[in-house]
Amino acid sequence: MTRKTTLLGAAILAGALALTACSDDSVASHTDSMGSGSAASTSTSASEEAAFNDADVTFAQGMIPHHQQAIEMAQMASERAEDPRVLDLASRIEAAQQPEIETLTGWLKEWGVEDNGMGGMDHGGGMMSEDDMNALMAASGAEFDRLFLEQMIEHHTGAVEMATTEAGEGQDTEALAMANDIRDTQNAEIAEMRQLLTELGG
Secondary structure, X not given: OOHHHHHHHHHHHHHHHHHHHHHHHHHHXXXXXXXXXXXXXXXXXXXXXXXXXXXXXXXXXXXXXXXXHHHHHHHHHHHXXXXXXXHHHHHHHHHHHHHHHHHHHHHHHHXXXXXXXXXXXXXXXXXXXXXXXXXXXXXXXXXXXXXXXXXXXXXXXXXXXXXXXXXXXXXXXXXXXXXXXXXXXXXXXXXHHHHHHHHOOO
């Protein structure tokens, strides 16, 4: 074997070794990249699953029956209220709160949590008692208007307190947005109802 042939063989062998090393590095790099991507995906998934907390659940479970009672009160106005401003307010309350009930119910389903229903709340949170509801149902005309406003002010005040708690302790971004909207809307309606009650001589 000549020196030239020996050198040529050595060069070919070195080239083959270099290609093998590059291939191994590429596979390792690809594997590392896949592992990193998988870990990131798992982390993102876990983060999405933990995007709510107990405060969010309490808010949704409590606000559903609270809204349901407000709608029940508002629906009484269509047959019993006298002042058109009370009728208008009742209509707005029902229109705003029914879609929120549906949204809140959807969140609980997403979170795998049961809806407590109307039995989930007592007289706390501004909820009316059975006697309160019976008194409202028995009233009509100007008496209904006055009683409706008085009760709904108390009812809204409870909702504002619940929303304020959620805004400070909740985690779910959509629930927080709803809490802030409820707080702003119902505070404005409380001011409106107090003014209307004054004008009606309440």
